[in-house]
Amino acid sequence: MEALLERSLIWTVVLAAVATYVLVYTVRFRRSRAQAARRLEQNHELGMDRPLGQYPLVDSNRCIGCSTCVDACPEGDVLGIVSGRAVVINGARCIGHGECAEACPVGAIRVGLGDITKRDDIPLLDEDHQTTVPGLYIAGELSGFALIHNAVQQGVATARAVDRSLKAEGPRGPDRLDLVVVGAGPAGMTAALTALESGLSCVVLDQQGAGGTILQYPRRKLVMVQPVEIPGYGLLDRREYSKEDLLEIWERLHRTRGLDIRVGVRVTGIQGERGNFQVQTGGESFSCRRVILALGRRGTPRRLNVPGEDLPKVAYKLIDAEAYKGRRVLVVGGGDSAVEAAMGLAHQPDCQVTLSYRKPELLRIKQRNAERIAPLIRDGRINFLGATNVTAIKEDVVTLEGPDGPVILPNDEVFIMAGGIAPFGLLRGMGVCFGGDQKDMQRSAGRPAAAPA
Numbered sequence: 001m002e003a004l005l006e007r008s009l010i011w012t013v014v015l016a017a018v019a020t021y022v023l024v025y026t027v028r029f030r031r032s033r034a035q036a037a038r039r040l041e042q043n044h045e046l047g048m049d050r051p052l053g054q055y056p057l058v059d060s061n062r063c064i065g066c067s068t069c070v071d072a073c074p075e076g077d078v079l080g081i082v083s084g085r086a087v088v089i090n091g092a093r094c095i096g097h098g099e100c101a102e103a104c105p106v107g108a109i110r111v112g113l114g115d116i117t118k119r120d121d122i123p124l125l126d127e128d129h130q131t132t133v134p135g136l137y138i139a140g141e142l143s144g145f146a147l148i149h150n151a152v153q154q155g156v157a158t159a160r161a162v163d164r165s166l167k168a169e170g171p172r173g174p175d176r177l178d179l180v181v182v183g184a185g186p187a188g189m190t191a192a193l194t195a196l197e198s199g200l201s202c203v204v205l206d207q208q209g210a211g212g213t214i215l216q217y218p219r220r221k222l223v224m225v226q227p228v229e230i231p232g233y234g235l236l237d238r239r240e241y242s243k244e245d246l247l248e249i250w251e252r253l254h255r256t257r258g259l260d261i262r263v264g265v266r267v268t269g270i271q272g273e274r275g276n277f278q279v280q281t282g283g284e285s286f287s288c289r290r291v292i293l294a295l296g297r298r299g300t301p302r303r304l305n306v307p308g309e310d311l312p313k314v315a316y317k318l319i320d321a322e323a324y325k326g327r328r329v330l331v332v333g334g335g336d337s338a339v340e341a342a343m344g345l346a347h348q349p350d351c352q353v354t355l356s357y358r359k360p361e362l363l364r365i366k367q368r369n370a371e372r373i374a375p376l377i378r379d380g381r382i383n384f385l386g387a388t389n390v391t392a393i394k395e396d397v398v399t400l401e402g403p404d405g406p407v408i409l410p411n412d413e414v415f416i417m418a419g420g421i422a423p424f425g426l427l428r429g430m431g432v433c434f435g436g437d438q439k440d441m442q443r444s445a446g447r448p449a450a451a452p453a
């Protein structure tokens, strides 16, 4: 009798444990699915479900809704499960690592650009990466494909295509360069290295510095890299490099290979035609036979255009949060970059952080960031001033205009992280056509164009 009671008790405990586990799992499962659906709706309203470049294309007939892709994404919340299928809920966050595609057990995902006929941000390129303007080429992330290994491969392939077309054209006049490369990121640098190896005369122009977007990464960031061959260096074969390692590689190539890189030079327009282009900058203009645009997609940081914005204490990126211990800092913006900078600064000893955003709430950020910043605001470690606009910056104060009138804050440093002005207007000014123009072009029997490879 006692043994029977004991067995019943054990079974009751086991069944209760299983029932609790199933209940907790079901509640969590339902909650995560409901969150994904809410997030999709919210991001759709904000236009953030739309991807910037390549993104996961999910075959919903094959998808079994197992969530493996959601868990595999290094960016966290690009994909979600809605109505039992994987969907892109935050396309703007996708960098294109493709880990979702690798992880999918049924092969339902591939990473690409999809149908570009509605995309006004994907330039039309032929198989040589030439735009609809003959002699004007595009390499790297500007083509729609992010990631360093894609930029390097495209840089090499595009410079080789330029070399072939120049050789077919015959010798140049002495008065102009063979090639101007605009942008000194991974695509521009490798294009220029390849051009030099082919004996072409080449100048690289960059509005910031050599390294491109890698320069903007936070200090000591670990960068995931797929194996790729860099001209003049060899194979990048480790899975992870620090930001500093990568910059050291570019720096060494710059020093030893004799690249002519002009930094702090912003290209404002390009005129002319194949064989005779004029690349215009704020000052000098460069004559050349071919141009490779390797501008990336991040554009030029958006300025506030307020008095005092040219003071040396104003910056548009945060590289080293530790350097701001004990400082009074204003961060301006309401996206992930601004929020991540504010949180990084708030963790430094005695750093007083104010976050100013023109909208009343922080809606355009990753869920993970929303969850992390809420307690910092609640505990007063970040002074969040929603619905405010900066009106003036002075040596030791900043002035904001808010719903209750002007606010004056003592201040040592200002970070403006209000997004960037995308380079697509510049490209259109040069005559480059985009995916969205394709139908009109076909109608007027223009030159056939293909999506970038």
Ligand SMILES: Cc1cc2nc3c(=O)[nH]c(=O)nc-3n(C[C@H](O)[C@H](O)[C@H](O)COP(=O)(O)OP(=O)(O)OC[C@H]3O[C@@H](n4cnc5c(N)ncnc54)[C@H](O)[C@@H]3O)c2cc1C
Binding pocket: 095, 139, 140, 141, 142, 145, 146, 147, 148, 149, 151, 182, 183, 184, 185, 186, 187, 188, 205, 206, 207, 208, 209, 211, 212, 213, 214, 217, 222, 223, 224, 225, 226, 265, 266, 267, 268, 294, 295, 296, 297, 298, 299, 300, 423
């Ligand atoms: C936060 C973050 C993390 C990332 N992490 C990874 C990662 O882990 N692994 C990975 O592979 N990729 C990562 N990426 C993506 C990677 O950095 C980019 O895909 C890559 O840098 C693109 O190279 P690019 O040469 O095409 O352009 P970019 O590196 O963007 O370089 C473009 C250059 O053009 C210059 N330029 C732009 N306009 C002009 C103009 N008008 N005149 C003159 N110069 C101009 C810019 O100053 C810039 O130097 C990350 C990106 C970000 C933002």
